[in-house]
Each structure stands twice: as structure tokens, then as C-alpha cells.
Amino acid sequence: MPPDLDSNTVISSQPPEAFTGIELDDPKAAAAGVPAVTNSLKHVYGSSGLMRGTSAMLNLNQWEGFDCPSCAWPDPDDHRSAFEFCENGAKAIASETTKKRVTPEFFAQFGLSEIAKMSDFEMDQAGRITQPVILRPGAQHYEPISWDEAFHVIGDTLNALHSPDDAVFYTSGRATNEAAFLYQLFVREFGTNNLPDCSNMCHESSGAAMNQSVGVGKATVTLKDLETAETILIIGQNPGTNHPRMLSSLQRAVENGAEIIAVNPMKEAGLTGFMHPQQVKGVLGMATPLAKQFLQVRGNGDQALLKGIAKTLAEDGTIDRAFIAEHTVGFTDYEAHLRTLDWSELELVSGISREAMQKVARTCARGGRKVITCWAMGLTQHKNAVATIQEVVNLHLLLGAIGRESAGLCPVRGHSNVQGDRTMGVFEKMPEWFLSNLEREFRFQAPRQHGYDTVAAIKAMHEGKAKVFYALGGNFLQATPDTEFTAQALRNCYLTVHISTKLNRSHVITGRTGLILPCLGRSEKETRNGVDQFLTVENSMSVVHASHGKLTPASPHLLSEPEIVARTAAATLGSRSGTPWLDLGTDYDQIRDRIARVVPGFENFNQRVRQQGGFYLPNSARELKWDTASGMAHFNTHALACIQPGAGQLVLQTFRSHDQFNTTVYGLNDRYRGIGNERRIVFMNLGDMKSRGISPLVPVDMTSDFQGQTRTARRFLAIPYDLPAGSCAAYFPEANVLVPIDSYADVSLTPTSKSVLITVKVAE
Numbered sequence: 027m028p029p030d031l032d033s034n035t036v037i038s039s040q041p042p043e044a045f046t047g048i049e050l051d052d053p054k055a056a057a058a059g060v061p062a063v064t065n066s067l068k069h070v071y072g073s074s075g076l077m078r079g080t081s082a083m084l085n086l087n088q089w090e091g092f093d094c095p096s097c098a099w100p101d102p103d104d105h106r107s108a109f110e111f112c113e114n115g116a117k118a119i120a121s122e123t124t125k126k127r128v129t130p131e132f133f134a135q136f137g138l139s140e141i142a143k144m145s146d147f148e149m150d151q152a153g154r155i156t157q158p159v160i161l162r163p164g165a166q167h168y169e170p171i172s173w174d175e176a177f178h179v180i181g182d183t184l185n186a187l188h189s190p191d192d193a194v195f196y197t198s199g200r201a202t203n204e205a206a207f208l209y210q211l212f213v214r215e216f217g218t219n220n221l222p223d224c225s226n227m228c229h230e231s232s233g234a235a236m237n238q239s240v241g242v243g244k245a246t247v248t249l250k251d252l253e254t255a256e257t258i259l260i261i262g263q264n265p266g267t268n269h270p271r272m273l274s275s276l277q278r279a280v281e282n283g284a285e286i287i288a289v290n291p292m293k294e295a296g297l298t299g300f301m302h303p304q305q306v307k308g309v310l311g312m313a314t315p316l317a318k319q320f321l322q323v324r325g326n327g328d329q330a331l332l333k334g335i336a337k338t339l340a341e342d343g344t345i346d347r348a349f350i351a352e353h354t355v356g357f358t359d360y361e362a363h364l365r366t367l368d369w370s371e372l373e374l375v376s377g378i379s380r381e382a383m384q385k386v387a388r389t390c391a392r393g394g395r396k397v398i399t400c401w402a403m404g405l406t407q408h409k410n411a412v413a414t415i416q417e418v419v420n421l422h423l424l425l426g427a428i429g430r431e432s433a434g435l436c437p438v439r440g441h442s443n444v445q446g447d448r449t450m451g452v453f454e455k456m457p458e459w460f461l462s463n464l465e466r467e468f469r470f471q472a473p474r475q476h477g478y479d480t481v482a483a484i485k486a487m488h489e490g491k492a493k494v495f496y497a498l499g500g501n502f503l504q505a506t507p508d509t510e511f512t513a514q515a516l517r518n519c520y521l522t523v524h525i526s527t528k529l530n531r532s533h534v535i536t537g538r539t540g541l542i543l544p545c546l547g548r549s550e551k552e553t554r555n556g557v558d559q560f561l562t563v564e565n566s567m568s569v570v571h572a573s574h575g576k577l578t579p580a581s582p583h584l585l586s587e588p589e590i591v592a593r594t595a596a597a598t599l600g601s602r603s604g605t606p607w608l609d610l611g612t613d614y615d616q617i618r619d620r621i622a623r624v625v626p627g628f629e630n631f632n633q634r635v636r637q638q639g640g641f642y643l644p645n646s647a648r649e650l651k652w653d654t655a656s657g658m659a660h661f662n663t664h665a666l667a668c669i670q671p672g673a674g675q676l677v678l679q680t681f682r683s684h685d686q687f688n689t690t691v692y693g694l695n696d697r698y699r700g701i702g703n704e705r706r707i708v709f710m711n712l713g714d715m716k717s718r719g720i721s722p723l724v725p726v727d728m729t730s731d732f733q734g735q736t737r738t739a740r741r742f743l744a745i746p747y748d749l750p751a752g753s754c755a756a757y758f759p760e761a762n763v764l765v766p767i768d769s770y771a772d773v774s775l776t777p778t779s780k781s782v783l784i785t786v787k788v789a790e
């Protein structure tokens with residue numbers, strides 16, 4: 027089966043370059059308030075209608091309702107108000123519960139080249155996919171296919187491969203625990219560990235750093251800890267847009283006396299103030315001030331900043347020597363390293379004054395040292411990400427601020443179940459204990475050779491080594507770096523398969539054969555033998571809980587993700603497997619019983635997850651037990667590093683607007699940053715614009731130079747913005763074309779989406 031390249035290669039893999047008509051406003055000083063409420067309503071009622079919209083919103087994050095499919099921020103443990111959602115949760119629900127449909131008639135009308143011309147916003151607006159469809163070799167249009175035939179196409183293609191390692195099985199973090207568990211089981215019974223996931227591009231650096239340092243890769247704090255902390259550092263995270271419900275917790279923390287310190291190159295609205303949309307004060311436009319100290323760090327300058335804070339603690343003698351002696355190794359080397367650091371270099375690299383760094387250190391060292399550090403993509407997507415996050419851990423070890431009430435580490439997860447998917451075994455290098463538990467339960471031999479992560483999977487497809495790409499959710503083409511390179515990788519495949527709810531650009535850049543398998547969304551009801559089914563998820567603070575779909579499915583032809591995975595497995599493995607796939611795919615209690623026997627912490631899963639609010643998974647670091655190589659917590663000493671722009675170069679970060687969820691574009695506004703109706707923009711420091719002769723709103727081209735290769739993103743409007751000199755920012759996924767496939771973080775291999783070296787010039 028040689029790949030047939032002629033038909034697909036002409037189709038563009040990038041969003042259209044056309045401008046949409048920018049409208050500018052002032053950036054906001056506080057997040058939420060009345061516009062957040064009106065925006066929620068506009069999105070939900072606009073797309074879902076009054077009845078469906080109201081029902082959706084009243085069930086969101088309720089005890090017997092469904093988990094919000096947006097971010098992974100936890101719900102309160104002890105109470106629920108009628109409105110446990112935020113503006114962006116409402117947009118996610120509106121997108122999923124829309125009345126619009128992508129039917130076989132849609133695909134008959136629009137061929138690949140027409141769909142490719144749609145913007146990401148238009149793709150989302152097209153609606154929910156209603157039936158399985160296939161793109162046959164050489165065809166321009168998808169056509170309907172029965173579920174059975176679709177599973178046979180997949181099974182036959184997989185079984186014809188030279189080796190199971192020639193297939194890649196991607197997971198996006200919206201998949202539920204039950205779907206993810208079955209999926210990794212299928213992939214391992216098939217014979218490979220090729221299980222890349224969105225985490226590889228997201229918090230992989232946090233997991234790698236924390237596992238080595240403190241023996242767990244997840245948050246060591248609960249919501250209650252956060253609300254009772256004395257000092258909260260928020261580094262490289264934009265909660266006002268990406269975790270809006272976190273603002274209510276921060277408000278409570280401030281009311282309880284906490285001091286918030288924000289570290290970010292941009293003064294994001296949600297860091298500076300919050301107007302609670304469900305409180306009178308907030309509705310009146312009165313904001314609770316959040317961050318008292320705002321450190322406008324240079325892009326990737328955090329490692330230097332954190333070292334400066336640590337150096338102050340050592341110089342002041344405010345470290346917790348008893349904690350260090352009892353719980354850690356590596357302190358002597360680290361302390362010696364801090365002594366060698368030069369203040370002026372730390373200031374230069376971070377862009378922050380010595381006094382400001384000292385002030386942070388002294389704030390952290392006061393009171394009961396109840397310090398919590400929250401972070402997200404601003405730390406994880408750099409070359410030295412793991413080293414920087416280990417610097418966060420060092421800081422907490424110096425303070426003894428871990429494993430105690432109101433203190434600890436808080437990597438804030440992205441996708442609503444990305445953490446659960448990893449717990450369920452979606453990882454290209456799961457540890458031995460997991461694989462042997464799986465073997466004992468399912469009586470097969472699991473492969474031991476590590477599989478491909480996301481970057482390795484793209485390269486393997488590009489080289490023609492991997493030939494089948496199967497995705498449990500997500501939008502691989504646009505979430506990954508180096509769009510043109512990844513597009514070619516996908517085009518090289520014999521078969522690409524997407525389990526999806528909505529249309530996205532990955533559906534137009536396919537292998538020789540392409541399949542779209544439409545599934546039920548989180549909000550949708552599944553009834554079997556008259557009984558409503560439920561699925562489970564794990565949030566960012568390790569609470570495992572149930573999610574009960576409530577709405578009528580978008581189409582009668584949809585299947586649940588577990589059933590799609592199970593039927594894929596049955597069609598592929600046949601009599602080779604002793605696993606009762608079809609039973610598991612239709613009875614989630616049976617899957618949960620299996621999980622209970624394989625994954626520690628899930629004992630009596632079925633019973634405990636039926637309790638209101640679910641249960642916490644154990645977290646050894648929280649209990650001051652160090653599941654590391656030495657049995658102690660590790661200080662890690664890394665040489666100071668920072669991205670070094672060459673002459674004329676800027677450091678570009680690629681981030682999210684207020685109207686998107688990753689690659690799903692809900693709208694064209696970025697309200698808090700004062701941007702209306704446009705996504706093709708680059709935020710720049712005014713001085714950097716002037717020195718390049720770039721006037722505001724002039725179209726520019728951005729070029730990244732990496733190891734002699736050049737990549738260009740054309741036609742972005744330059745916007746002057748309050749950013750440190752040398753740093754600039756553009757939206758993901760439009761700017762992904764600039765992120766080189768070979769530019770990734772040490773150890774975690776996460777693409778460096780927040781440090782891309784570029785030159786900017788007025789467009790030709």
C-alpha cells in the first residue's frame with residue numbers, strides 16, 4: 027500500500043491568512059464581572075437554544091450533573107452553588123451542545139479543499155458531527171460508513187502492519203478514565219507503547235521535574251489549602267482566561283489574608299483583580315485586588331528570578347534547616363551554587379530588580395510559611411522547563427513549604443481529564459509495576475520497550491516508519507509544533523483515524539484513508555437497559571469523581587468513547603485477546619472493577635465514586651513520604667540558563683486568547699487584552715516595534731530561524747502592548763508553524779511553544 031500523495035498535498039494545513047477586521051479597546055485591569063455573565067448567556071443560548079442551554083448550565087459541575095469539559099480546576103469539596111461554572115466553561119458547553127450539525131450532506135457539499143479554507147472559528151461553528159465518515163483513497167469528500175465497516179477498516183489496516191510499533195495512538199485530555207483505561211489496554215494488547223498524549227505538550231515538564239524531586243507528578247495541595255495559604259505565587263499562568271473558577275478561590279484566599287504574587291511578562295487581567303460575577307460587589311464592577319506584587323519577568327527569565335528568591339532566603343538565614351535535614355538531599359551543593367550567583371546577572375536575565383526578588387523571598391518567609399506556587403504553560407514550554415520547575419521545588423524545600431497544611435506545589439492542569447488519563451496508563455513509558463499489574467489482570471504480555479511521545483511520533487510518521495495514526499480526541503495537526511512538518515507526517519500515513527465531536531483541521535490533512543468516528547460529548551446522556559450510565563474524571567487536585575451526562579445526544583448514531591475503543595479492539599485483536607471487549611465497552615462498572623485491581627488508590631472504585639463528590643487519590647509528598655530514588659526530597663542544582671536571542675531576534679510565546687479552548691476557537695475576541703474580532707496579531711513591545719520601523723496595526727511576517735532552517739508565518743497585525751523588551755506573543759494555533767520540531771525541553775521533550783526565536787518585519 028504505497029501512500030498516495032497526489033490528491034492531498036495541495037490542501038493547506040494552516041488557517042486562512044485573511045484578516046477579520048480588528049477592533050481595539052483598552053486592556054482590562056480586572057477579570058469577570060457582568061460582561062462575563064452576558065457573554066456566557068450569549069454563547070449558550072445563541073448556540074444551544076433556551077431549553078437545552080438552561081438544562082446544560084444547571085447540570086454543569088453539580089453533584090449529579092456532568093463535569094465541565096473545559097479546564098481541570100477542581101469543584102469545591104463541601105458545597106455547590108447553582109452556578110459552578112465560568113464564562114469559558116459556558117463557551118465549552120455552548121460549543122458541545124450546539125444545535126448545528128455536520129452531516130453526510132455537509133461532507134457531500136464540502137470537499138477537503140473547501141473545508142480547508144474555513145477558519146478554525148467557522149469549523150467550530152459548523153456543529154456536531156453526526157455519523158462515522160470515511161475518506162477513501164484519492165477521494166476529495168468524506169462519505170458515510172457503517173460503524174462495523176469502519177472498525178474493520180481499522181482492524182485490517184493495523185493487522186497488516188509490519189509491526190505494532192508502526193502505529194501511533196494519541197490521546198487528548200478530555201477522554202474519561204474509563205475510555206483512557208480501555209484505550210491503553212487495547213494499545214498494549216496490540217503490542218506497542220506508542221501512546222503520545224497532549225500532556226507531552228503541556229505539563230510533561232512538571233511531571234518530570236516533580237517526580238524526580240519529590241516522587242509525585244501532581245499537585246500536593248487541595249482547594250482548602252489554597253484558600254488558607256499565606257502566600258500564593260502564580261507563575262506563567264493566566265487564570266482569568268484559562269482557569270476562571272480559580273479566581274473565586276483566590277478571592278477567598280485574599281479575604282483570608284493571603285498575599286498573591288504574580289510572575290508574568292504580561293499583566294493579565296485575572297492576575298490583577300477579580301469581580302465575582304455572582305456577588306453584588308462584582309456585579310457593581312467593584313474588583314477584589316488580587317496580586318499585590320506583580321513581577322513582569324522577561325520571557326524565560328523565571329529560573330533566574332527563582333534563584334534570586336532562593337539566594338535571598340539563604341542570605342537572610344530564613345531557610346527551614348530542620349525540614350532540610352530531615353527530608354532532603356542535595357542541599358549543600360545547592361547552597362554553594364546559590365552563593366556563586368551574581369546578583370547583576372540574575373537581574374539582567376530575569377529583568378527583575380534584586381529588591382523585588384528580595385521582597386518576594388521575605389513575603390514567603392513570614393508567618394507560618396504557608397506558601398503555594400501555582401504554575402502552567404509559562405513555565406513548562408521552554409528548553410529549561412524542567413530545571414526551572416525544579417527551582418520552584420527547591421524554593422519550597424528551603425521553606426519547608428510542602429507536605430503541610432496550606433502549603434505546597436500546584437501545577438495547574440489544562441484539559442479536564444488530562445491528569446486522569448495519565449493515571450489510567452496513557453503514557454509512552456509507564457513504570458514496570460503498572461505493566462505487570464495490567465498483565466496479571468488481563469493475562470497477556472505487555473510490551474516493555476518505551477513508545478513514541480508526541481515529537482517522536484511526528485518524526486516517525488514523517489520518516490515513514492509509523493503508518494497508522496489513531497486519535498482519541500484532540501486536534502493533532504494544530505496542537506503540535508511545526509504545522510507543515512506535522513502535516514507531511516500525517517499525509518505519509520496509510521490511515522488516520524479521529525474520534526471527535528467537532529470538525530477540526532486534522533480532519534482535512536489525512537493519510538491515504540481517513541476516518542472520523544463521532545462520539546458522545548461529556549454533557550450527553552447514555553442509557554443502557556433503562557439505566558443512566560456515568561463516567562469518571564480526575565481533576566487537577568486528584569479528586570476522582572463521577573460525570574453524569576444529561577442531554578439528548580446530538581445524533582442517534584453517536585457511540586461513547588469506551589464503546590468505540592472496545593469495538594476497535596475487538597475488530598483488531600479478535601481471538602488473540604482474552605479480554606471481554608464488548609462487555610467492557612458497554613458496562614462501565616466492569617471497567618471500573620478492573621481499574622480498581624490495576625491502579626493503586628482506586629480500591630472499591632465503584633462504591634467510592636458513587637459517594638457525593640468522589641474521593642481523593644493518595645499523594646505521598648503530601649504526607650511527607652518521598653517516593654524518589656533516595657527516599658528523600660531532592661534539591662536539584664542546575665546552572666543558570668535562559669534563551670539567548672541573536673541580533674535582531676525576539677522571543678515569541680504562543681498562547682491562548684480569551685475566546686478559545688486550545689485549537690477550538692469560540693470567537694474572535696480577546697476581551698481582557700482589549701482585542702476584538704481578530705486572531706492574526708502579534709503583541710509587541712513598543713520600543714521593539716519602533717526599532718524595526720513597524721507602526722501599530724501594520725501587517726508583519728514572522729520568521730523563525732533554527733539550526734539553519736527557516737519557517738515563516740505570514741500576515742499578522744503588530745499591536746503595541748505592555749511587554750518586556752525582547753518578548754512578543756501570538757496566538758496558538760496560528761503561530762505553531764514557527765515552533766521547530768527539534769526545539770523541545772530537556773528531559774520532558776515538551777515543544778518550546780513559549781520560547782521561539784523569531785525575527786519580525788513588515789509584510790511584503
Ligand SMILES: Nc1nc2c(c(=O)[nH]1)N[C@H]1C(S)=C(S)[C@@H](COP(=O)(O)OP(=O)(O)OC[C@H]3O[C@@H](n4cnc5c(=O)[nH]c(N)nc54)[C@H](O)[C@@H]3O)O[C@H]1N2
Nearest residue numbers: 097114262264268325326402403404440441681682687688
Ligand atoms: N478557556 C480556556 N481554558 C483553558 C484552555 C484554553 O485554551 N481556553 N486550555 C487548557 C489547557 S490544555 C491548559 S494547559 C491551560 C493553559 O493555561 P495557561 O498556561 O494559563 O495558558 P497560556 O495561554 O498558554 O498562558 C500562559 C501564560 O504564561 C505567560 N508566560 C509566557 N511565557 C512566560 C514565561 O517565560 N514566564 C512566565 N512567568 N510567564 C510566561 C503568558 O503571558 C500567559 O499569561 O488552560 C486550560 N484551560
Ligand SMILES: Nc1nc2c(c(=O)[nH]1)N[C@H]1C(S)=C(S)[C@@H](COP(=O)(O)OP(=O)(O)OC[C@H]3O[C@@H](n4cnc5c(=O)[nH]c(N)nc54)[C@H](O)[C@@H]3O)O[C@H]1N2
Nearest residue numbers: 198228499500501505525526527528530680688689758779
Ligand atoms: N504553540 C502552542 N501549541 C500548543 C500549546 C501552546 O500553548 N502553544 N499548548 C499545548 C497544550 S497545553 C495542549 S493540552 C495541546 C492540546 O492539544 P489537543 O488536546 O490535541 O487539542 P484540542 O484543541 O484540545 O482538541 C480539540 C478537538 O477535540 C475534539 N473533542 C472535543 N471534545 C471531545 C470529546 O469529548 N471527545 C472526543 N473524542 N473529542 C473531543 C474536537 O473534535 C476538537 O476539535 O496543545 C498544545 N499545543
Ligand SMILES: [Mo]
Nearest residue numbers: 228229440441
Ligand atoms: Mo494543556
